[in-house]
Amino acid sequence: MTNPVVLLDQVSPQDEAHPLLARLGVEQILAQPAGSAAPSSTPELPVHTPITGQVIARLRETSEAEASDAIEAAHRAFLVWRSVPPPRRGELVRVFGEELRAEAAALGRLVTLETGKILSEGLGEVQEMIDICTFAVGLSRQLEGRTIASERADHRMMETWHPLGVVGVISAFNFPVAVWSWNAALALVCGNAVVWKPSEKAPLSALATHALFLRAAAKVGGVPPGLCAVLLGGVRLGELLVDSPWISLLSATGSTAMGRAVAPRLARRFGRALLELGGNNAAIVCPSADLDLTLRAVAFAALGTAGQRCTTLRRLIVHQSIYPEMIQRLKQVYRSVVVGDPRAAGTLVGPLIDQRSYAAMQAALQEARSHGAQVTGGERVAVATADAEAGNAAFYVRPALVEVADQIPVVKRETFAPILYVLPYRELEEAIALHNDVSQGLSSSIFTLNMREAEQFLSASGSDCGIANVNIGTSGAEIGGAFGGEKETGGGRESGSDAWKQYMRRATNTINYGTRLPLAQGVSFEIEPGQG
Ligand code: NAD
Helix, strand or coil: CCCCCCEEEECCCCCHHHHHHHCCCHHHHHCCCCCCCCCCCCCCCEEECCCCCCCEEEECCHHHHHHHHHHHHHHHHHHHHHHHHHHHHHHHHHHHHHHHCCHHHHHHHHHHHHCCCHHHHHHEEEEEEHHHHHHHHCCCCCCCCECCCCCCCEEEEEEEEEEEEEEECCCCCCCCCHHHHHHHHHHHCCCCEEEECCCCCCCHHHHHHHHHHHHHHHHCCCCCCCCEEEECCCHHHHHHHHHHHCCCEEEEEEEEHHHHHHHHHHHHHHEEEEECCCEEEEEEEECCCCHHHHHHHHHHHHHHHHHCCCCCCCEEEEECCCCCHHHHHHHHHHHHHCCCCCCCCCEEEECCCCCCHHHHHHHHHHHHHHCCCCCCCCCCCCEECCCCCCCCCCECCCEEEEEEECCCHHHHHHCCCEEEEEECCCCCHHHHHHHHHHCCCEEEEECCCCCHHHHHCCCCCCCCCCCCCCCCCCCCCCCCEEECEEEECCCCCCCCHHHHHHHEEEEEEEEEEECCCCCHHHHHCCCCCCCC
């Protein structure tokens, strides 16, 4: 199987990415001749590392003709793959999981280079990929339908699930490979082909993942060519997936603004959507909370990935009786947390992805100040990296704590940066109302040792999010549960539980094994014998 759509122009041999790409097999797939649809020139895609702000590679963008070819090839592959027994499809995913296990350190480091997340989080992302492969392999022997009671004698009614077609995946920069694997592992065992447009900010990790997939496919044998493809580029290629009639399901992860553009456009052709969009996650800290545990959980949820997770904790709603202690301890953490080169031991907060993200953070802090909020931190930090002093193009910041009396407009928006808004509350009902009074609905937590408070938060009148936790933070979900959120988060569910059903089409079958033809609802429709 080849990937005809990309060609590497330059990865600086001095750069740390170079040996990683060689090891992971990216150079080999890029060295293959371009497909017949390859134009002589398409726009260049420069790849930056946020660690120093430097360009570490220049790729050629996939042309529209190449992308269309890849989608059609995926459709042809689907026509073969859908008839392969699911446990054999699972074997491909199992071997891919083995490739990931063998190369976890290299792929995790590449994720760190491209996204700036600390090494442990880069590795964690690969572990998540391994875990979903394990889940999908089990699933490949458990895809199931149900038998339903029929109102008619001598009839059997059942539900069967069939492969859907080509699944398009659009992914965001902050989980450059895990999001694809959540979709692809399930889509593949369900009998689909997958065409992926990764974030234009993290194409190298995507290429490395694709190279490992190709290795697995070669080992397993019998995998139809084009079953998985990668398209490199930006919005234009995303739109091509949205509009292509060959894409049966589009799973799109990114900002709510992206979802607003994609969803109606997809609906115009009745395309199926699985949307995983922005969050504005909150935690309520009750008087009985274990404050040591709460502080650790809040620190990971708010500071992890430098505040650039969809599930990052952005709002902390603290009971007024413990507010002074909580804010004082948080300030200590925010002042002392190590901001620096994400490859260095001890660093907990790496860089922001780019200048735009830094500007958005500063604008949000300025807006909060103008509403009377008290801001601690938020300033740019000079960092010495392992290579050199990070230049002007790298954006390291001290995370910001923002004390606000109520939810001013900026608090209700998602700013994709390490800003934690802290608000006091008096009654739990008031805290839950504040919690739900935003347009996003991804992840939520309550910290309490009071069983009534915990259950109220999880009940129908509690958190309105897709994820609601007790005594753990908002981020770091396990793959076994369905992942996703409500309202402007898009309503999609990925990963565990029964999320697999979205990657299949459902058929209701009714079988008459008798000699009569009773009609449902008792309808009578008798024709004379011999008539017709
Ligand atoms: P983004 O919206 O800028 O881009 C995401 C992807 O969508 C990219 O691949 C981009 O090329 C593509 N895209 C953008 N506009 C498009 C359009 N009109 N048509 C087709 N494709 C389009 O997001 P980002 O900055 O990469 O990521 C951060 C955002 O993603 C945050 O809002 C974060 O909350 C969200 N996110 C959500 C989840 C989740 O599971 N809910 C997970 C990760 C990130």
